[in-house]
Amino acid sequence: MSRRSQGSVPDLVERARAGDPRAVARLISLVEDASPLLREVMAALAPHTGHAHVIGITGSPGVGKSTCTSALVTELRREGKRVGVLAVDPSSPFSGGALLGDRVRMQDHALDRDVYIRSMASRGHLGGLAWTTPQALRVLDAAGCDVVLVETVGVGQSEVEIAGLADTTLVLMAPGMGDGIQAAKAGILEIGDLYVVNKADRDGADQVRKDLRSMLALSDLAEGSWKPPIVKTVAAKSEGIDELAAEIARHHDWLESSGELAARRTRRARDEVEAIAVTALRERWGDVHGRSELDDLAAAVAAGETDPYTAADELLDAYAD
């Protein structure tokens, strides 16, 4: 058994595609650990990718992201779809562990073979989501998920990053969170494809929607572009989730018909290829033949003997051969 659960890469990929959750788990672990096998894994997965609709879910802590994600999973399962959930904790690059982890409601789906749920910490990765998440998405995509929900704890830049990863970005708000100015500050009004006013049975929900509508109205929309709808939900009671799922489907249709789906995915692949190339270069710069050209140049810059631009030129010249 344990021998089989290790498995070769082709075997793991085959089993993941057949829906074996342990194979999927193992492949995502290889991503998280930045395994040397990743090159082989990604090459084996590539022909099977491009099917899943990736939906990013973001918003401040307390707006009900996990509850909403869980309710959406239920709705998507009702439609017969295979669903993946990545819950990303952009925890400290230093502390080495996710402080948040109570995704209790997700346990509703724990026994469903057609729902794959995974928490990931983005710790240690420059740019947070930039590195591990797209590769974990590839695993779930190749494993046959129709939809992958990426839920992120809304802290700092992560809301903006998720928009780069997703085909469709949901921004959640709730009454009494003072979200308006926060949203403006975080640039969140420019990333949402759909806005969700959750906890809509509470006082102030209509005001949140009104504020949101007037803030969104300020941005000019070109002819034929997508006008982000605002959906009211009470995720804890599954209210409004059917309408939300319908709006998500409508956005997917628009993405396909407008050509924006291909454009977004090419942009996402571009960022990913660039990040991998830059990381490879950094490794080369950092340690070649036991010494580091970069360290020598940095010492010269720190001593005022040269400037950073000249040093960067020398670094690039040194590796152009």
Place this chain on the structure above:
Amino acid sequence: MSRRSQGSVPDLVERARAGDPRAVARLISLVEDASPLLREVMAALAPHTGHAHVIGITGSPGVGKSTCTSALVTELRREGKRVGVLAVDPSSPFSGGALLGDRVRMQDHALDRDVYIRSMASRGHLGGLAWTTPQALRVLDAAGCDVVLVETVGVGQSEVEIAGLADTTLVLMAPGMGDGIQAAKAGILEIGDLYVVNKADRDGADQVRKDLRSMLALSDLAEGSWKPPIVKTVAAKSEGIDELAAEIARHHDWLESSGELAARRTRRARDEVEAIAVTALRERWGDVHGRSELDDLAAAVAAGETDPYTAADELLDAYAD
């Protein structure tokens, strides 16, 4: 007049070194605008850098960073030092403007020729502080500042980034801010060289210090390493600021005697050189001879025709010649 205020680069650098605030302002604007002149500016500044003690000041909104910065400026001026202040707003990469800007207390120093104060938005720059701030620091350093205070609005990753820039990092806290768990989450307990419990005349200040002390005690310290002190201040009344300045000076002495100052500055230069080299490469990848190799590769990855690692290899090979 206007002709002179434009000035050639050598002229601008000469005037900045003589303490002309308009020349300093113009050079920092060149940094903010990513001017093509920057290469020449940085080459001219390099021989005059390495003198200033760079102090980073971070903490959650509301702990009194601006007040504390202003009180420190007063104290440092009393010691006859030339002081630069960079107030960095890591505002949205999208909104294009800093929403925070009320640095009213700084006006106390507005007429002092030996204090140079500048607000900078880190908008639009990948990695926030990573790009513009080190170059603005070079300007202030070469312009003869003995100390440069870099104050950042504590949002997301900026606390961690500032620690990479500064020789000495101050982390501010205040009673009633619920800072403990926030600090642990933000990784802030691993970046402070000095901790400041500001608003220490309020209830709960001793508790904040006690909590902080026990959290700091958890981290193991090697022999001869710096043990971060905790200083209580009431910055609005200038209480404790003399002790804070003394601890900052003590940290500077330790940095020099331990060799850590040179190590930190080499590390900072390393990050800066690397960032410039990566940016230059990205520009090459993005647009060469009117077409983009990277775009073609990204489209192939998005279509599942290749995987991102193979594409990254091809990208690097294409520019190795």
